[in-house]
Amino acid sequence: MIEARDLKKSFDAQPVLDGVSFEIETGESVAIIGRSGCGKSVLLKHLVGLLKPESGAVLIDGENIVPMNERQLLRxxxxxxxxxxxxxxxxxMTVAENVAFALRRNSRLSEAEIARRVAHALDVVNLPGTGDKSPAELSGGMRKRVGLxxxxxxxxxxLLYDEPTTGLDPIVSDSIDQLMVRVRDELNVTSVVVTHDMRTARRVGHRVVxxxxxKVQANGMPDRVFDSTDPIVRQFVDGVADAREPS
Amino acid sequence: MTSSAKERVVNMLAGLGEFAFLARDTAASLLRLKVTWRDFLFQFYSIGVESQAVVLITGAFTGMVLGAQTYFQFHKVHMDTATLAVVAVSMCDELGPVLTALMVAGRVGAAIAAEIGTMRVTEQIDALRTLATHPVDYLVVPRVGAAILTMPLLTMEAICVGIGASYLVSTRLLGIDPAYLWYNALHFAGDADIVIGVTKAVFYGGIISLISCYKGMTCGQGAEGVGRATTQAVVYSAITVLIVNFFLTLTLGKLLGLL
Structure with missing residues (x-):
């Protein structure tokens, strides 16, 4: 289970997270939505200890990771x-070396077993036979799939996804969405997806924050959030520009 | 003190603190051997083998110029045969380690800062961390370890090539008697000079690689950040080498009984 308790974080005296709290149950898939710059990616990085909050706690399976140092966080x-x-x-590195990286460093598996798992992972993301390519030879969508x-x-x-469909065309975005759903259901993992793509949030999330x-403006089942009458939520879901902001 | 001056002092002290923590983590990781041989050998090749051309040219031409200049002065007082002795002592104690360090700072330091800086701005270092890999273990330790081991080898190579080139210039071009030239060189340059050169090189390898890794890991955003980090890595490494060289000269001279 993942729990964020009253997280506060600012950059150059500009508050980005101002008391964010929520819980994510084991096996649940949650989409975090919000406008660009609202702190979605910053929040995601707090969940894995890449950033430390000024106050608050992040509990992973009941263990607060905020006071941990870099070496304790590795576990x-x-x-x-x-x-x-x-x-x-x-x-x-090549695609295969990228995918094999964690297995080579953190496990005692044989090279044959690592090669088998790498080939399987590339099959899951529909990229069989690309192991020898370098990342520079891949398209944006293929790179995201190798990342997955x-x-x-x-x-x-x-599994944490930071804007997985940003910058991709609608067809590739759709394939990434399908992939996330497939991984979520087949591997039964807890998923946290940061996105400002409403379609991705609706398809992947059991719940939307x-x-x-x-601050957390809305937190509930996708249909409840997308049908909300809260003007701030409505404006974002409908994609209506703020009249006070210059276009 | 103005607020901007205060801010600069605070930033400088904070930077020194961060650098000290990086040095501590690197030393701890080195002692625990948290490095794979594959990564280490790759860095050993990258720093040692790929610096060959730079080190050979620097050593050879420094030795030749020093030999010629020494001869021009010594010839006036009929001390021509002491030329190689001066070159040998200078190359071992000062010019070999310092010039090799400056050339390696330019070639290797810039490459380290640019590579790690680019990894930072493209989130590759964050990716390492999410893959349960400590960036110090994976990025810093192999580079620092390889630099500490390769710098003495490169320095000795530069010293040998410099003395050899100076010998050729002295005997073939300036017509100095080779027997007396060697006799004086062996008489005045001793084991202590080699110890000084190698010891300095070990320090400079650590200084250059640590400063460059630090600058890469703390670089600012975008291409400008990487460019600035690369420049600072070279400049700070070079200045630190020159300052440390003075204190090492005095300390090692005292320890080896040269003072």
Missing amino acids: VRQKFGMVFQSAALFDS ARAIVYEPRI MLHQG
């Missing part, structure tokens, strides 16, 4: 897989 992070907005593939293969190959219990001005 907790073995429960996580993360797909980055930019994919963040290691550009000095790298995140699932060691069978983590929690909306952030606004550093």
Whole structure:
């Protein structure tokens, strides 16, 4: 289970998270939505200990990770897989080396077993036979899928997705959505998806959390949030520009 | 003190603190051997083998110029045969380690800062951390370990090539008697000079690699951040080498009984 308790974080005196609290049950899939710059990615990075809050707690299976140092966090992070907005593939390695990275460093599996698992992970993300390519040879969608293969190959219990469909065309976005649903259901992992794509949030999330001005504005089943009468939620869901803001 | 000056002092002290923590983590990780041989050998090749051309050219031309200049001065007082002795002592104690360090800072330090800086701005370091890998173990330790081991080898290579090139210039071009040249060189340059050169090189390897890794891991956002980190890595490494060289010269001279 993941629990965020009253998280506060600011950058250069600008508050980004201002008392964010929520819980995510084991096996649940939660979509975190909100406008660009509202702190979605910052929140996601707090869940895996990449950022530390100024106050508040992050509990992973009841263990507060905020006071942990970098080396103590390594143990907790073995429960996580993360797909980055930019994919963040290691550009000095091939696709297969990227996917095998965690297995080579953190397990005692034989090379044959690692190769088998890498091939399976690439099959799951519909990229068989791409192991020898370098990340630079891949399209944006393929890079995201390799990032997902790298995140699932060691069978983590929690998967974090940071804007998985941003910058992709609708067809590729749809394939990534299907992939996330498939991974969620087949591997039975807890998923946290940060997105501002309403279709992705509706398809992948069992629950939707909306952030606004550093606080949780809405938290509930997708239909409840998307049918909300709250003007802030409505404006975001309907994609209506703020009349006070210059276009 | 103005607020901007205060801010600069605070930032500088904070930076020194972060650098000290990085040095501590690196030392602890080195002692626990938290490094894979594959990563280490790759860095050993990258720092040692790929620096060959730079080190050979620097060593050879420094030795030749020093030999020629020494001869020009010594010839006036009929001490031509002491030329190689001066070159040998200078190359072992100062020019070999310092010039090799400056050239390696330019080539290797810049490459380390640019590579790690790019990994930082493209979230590859965050990706490492989510894959339960400590960035110090994976990125810093192999580079620092390889630099500490390769720098003495590169320095000795530069010293040998410099003395050899100076010998050729002295005997073939300037017409100095080779027997007396060697006799004086062996008489005045001793084990202590080699110990000084190698010891300095070990320090400079650690300084250059640690500063460059630190600058890469703390670089600002975007291409500008990486560019600035790369420049600072080279400049700070070079300045630190020159300052530390003075204190090492005095300390090692005292310890080895040269003072």
